[in-house]
Amino acid sequence: MEQLASFFALMVLVLSILNVASPFLKFAVNLNMLQSWMLSLYILLVAINSGVFHLYLSFFATLVFKGLIVPILLFRVLRRIGKEREIDMVVSIPSAIVMSGMFVLVSSILSTKLTGLEFLFGRFVFVSSLSTLLIGGMLLVIRKILFSQILGLLIMENAIFLAANSAATGMPLIVELGVLFDILISVLISSVLLLRIRRSFEDIQVESLEVLKE
Amino acid sequence: MNLAFGILQGLMVLILAPFFAGFVHRLKQRARGQKGVSPFQYYRNLYKLLKKETVLSKDATLVSYLAPFMYLLPHILLGFMMPFFYGKPLLAPTNPILITYLMALAVFFLTLYALDQASSFGGLGSSREWFLSSLSEPAFLLLLFSVCLYSKEWDLSIAFLKLGQEVQSLILGYTQHFSVSIPFLLIISLFVLMLAENARIPFDNPETHLELTMIHEANILEASGRHLLLFEYASHLRLTVFLSLISILIFPYIAQEPFYFLLAFALYFLKMLLLGSVLAFVESINAKMRLFRLPNILSVAFVLSLLTLILSMGV
Numbered sequence: 001m002e003q004l005a006s007f008f009a010l011m012v013l014v015l016s017i018l019n020v021a022s023p024f025l026k027f028a029v030n031l032n033m034l035q036s037w038m039l040s041l042y043i044l045l046v047a048i049n050s051g052v053f054h055l056y057l058s059f060f061a062t063l064v065f066k067g068l069i070v071p072i073l074l075f076r077v078l079r080r081i082g083k084e085r086e087i088d089m090v091v092s093i094p095s096a097i098v099m100s101g102m103f104v105l106v107s108s109i110l111s112t113k114l115t116g117l118e119f120l121f122g123r124f125v126f127v128s129s130l131s132t133l134l135i136g137g138m139l140l141v142i143r144k145i146l147f148s149q150i151l152g153l154l155i156m157e158n159a160i161f162l163a164a165n166s167a168a169t170g171m172p173l174i175v176e177l178g179v180l181f182d183i184l185i186s187v188l189i190s191s192v193l194l195l196r197i198r199r200s201f202e203d204i205q206v207e208s209l210e211v212l213k214e
Numbered sequence: 215m216n217l218a219f220g221i222l223q224g225l226m227v228l229i230l231a232p233f234f235a236g237f238v239h240r241l242k243q244r245a246r247g248q249k250g251v252s253p254f255q256y257y258r259n260l261y262k263l264l265k266k267e268t269v270l271s272k273d274a275t276l277v278s279y280l281a282p283f284m285y286l287l288p289h290i291l292l293g294f295m296m297p298f299f300y301g302k303p304l305l306a307p308t309n310p311i312l313i314t315y316l317m318a319l320a321v322f323f324l325t326l327y328a329l330d331q332a333s334s335f336g337g338l339g340s341s342r343e344w345f346l347s348s349l350s351e352p353a354f355l356l357l358l359f360s361v362c363l364y365s366k367e368w369d370l371s372i373a374f375l376k377l378g379q380e381v382q383s384l385i386l387g388y389t390q391h392f393s394v395s396i397p398f399l400l401i402i403s404l405f406v407l408m409l410a411e412n413a414r415i416p417f418d419n420p421e422t423h424l425e426l427t428m429i430h431e432a433n434i435l436e437a438s439g440r441h442l443l444l445f446e447y448a449s450h451l452r453l454t455v456f457l458s459l460i461s462i463l464i465f466p467y468i469a470q471e472p473f474y475f476l477l478a479f480a481l482y483f484l485k486m487l488l489l490g491s492v493l494a495f496v497e498s499i500n501a502k503m504r505l506f507r508l509p510n511i512l513s514v515a516f517v518l519s520l521l522t523l524i525l526s527m528g529v
Binding site for chain 2: 003004006007010013014017018021023093094097098100101104105108124127
């Protein structure tokens with residue numbers, strides 16, 4: 001049970017590293033969907049292990065919101081944008097991946113300092129969530145396309161959910177539902193913004209917002 | 215007794231190596247809809263090459279005569295070093311650095327051969343070969359280190375043996391700290407490294423001689439006759455060694471007593487056929503990648519092996 005749980009937590013981390021490596025938008029959305037599924041499976045294991053009832057609801061809500069509705073929305077936006085294109089980044093992909101490896105190292109060193117805390121499924125789940133958070137933040141900064149910045153945001157949200165379920169048995173249900181609704185609205189708003197940028201600049205680079213236009 | 219079985223294990227792997235390569239080749243051809251050559255075709259190729267004469271360019275020096283043998287020798291040593299299916303190989307104490315060094319030594323002589331013939335493709339091929347292998351070797355080293363750290367043993371043959379005992383205890387029902395994540399990560403990153411080091415499809419396509427894409431073939435373009443035989447046979451052996459490493463990780467059953475030798479060999483053979491099919495499948499569904507996109511995959515493999523190292527330190 002514990003091994004399986006830490007395997008799912010590991011998969012969340014591995015999928016976010018792969019997300020850094022993927023040069024295609026559609027593949028990145030697929031990876032994000034898979035990551036949300038892994039996260040919800042992890043929450044299910046926590047629910048079975050601790051027997052807290054609201055975690056089952058949390059599993060269901062995560063699966064539906066993050067695993068189905070948000071990816072479907074993103075796929076629709078992708079279809080509206082049209083052409084499949086490579087993701088531009090500020091640094092090259094290999095150096096970004098090595099940086100994410102550094103984040104894993106740093107967070108594993110940090111986690112050894114947390115000696116007083118009890119973790120449900122071992123300390124590695126916390127390492128995984130912390131490094132996923134850092135990788136998501138890095139993706140927000142280094143990618144030039146607005147669309148993949150939405151993806152970075154989603155990865156960070158997944159990491160926070162994982163962290164909430166690693167030390168304690170999740171957040172209160174009302175907080176969780178609020179966060180999920182928040183994500184949905186933010187994805188909606190940023191996709192509207194994305195389509196508007198595309199209409200006025202015929203491209204989805206964030207940099208094009210820097211120039212003035214009549 | 216142990217000595218005899220150690221030698222027997224190495225010889226069996228040496229003899230079977232062209233068969234495994236031929237099996238993968240045949241599966242790939244069948245997947246493309248061709249009729250496919252027999253899996254024993256590579257033995258016939260090697261026999262044909264044995265009878266041909268060796269032609270060298272007039273600029274060739276002593277290096278060209280030595281390099282093919284020096285490319286084969288590390289692979290033969292590796293064949294006698296790894297515990298493929300019998301727990302006590304001939305050259306017993308092996309450690310990660312020795313294995314990685316032998317792999318690098320072989321590549322060194324391969325590229326030296328390519329440079330020595332002074333053809334225009336040689337320099338191109340050797341620089342590309344080092345580009346790939348300098349990226350994949352750190353990952354390979356970290357990966358072997360994490361196997362050692364996980365089983366707390368520097369000798370790789372004993373480390374794999376311990377891994378096998380853990381899997382047996384998992385099947386028998388009493389397990390303490392067996393981890394699912396570590397073998398999973400090891401298999402994935404080792405598979406990527408196997409594709410890179412053996413010139414397999416997302417990295418290189420050894421079946422074509424298109425000058426823009428070839429990496430491994432550009433190095434042995436000038437080789438003929440006996441030299442080509444040595445290079446071809448050594449590359450089959452290299453593929454077999456890598457596949458065997460993965461097969462040990464997938465289901466580590468290694469015989470400790472001579473009594474179980476045949477059973478372990480049968481299991482090993484089955485695992486190799488399975489892995490060959492997986493390899494052929496992966497090669498069939500992928501296309502050759504651009505050269506400058508290869509560091510992306512290799513750096514993922516590097517970070518995954520770093521992650522394995524962190525996991526096996528028991529964070």
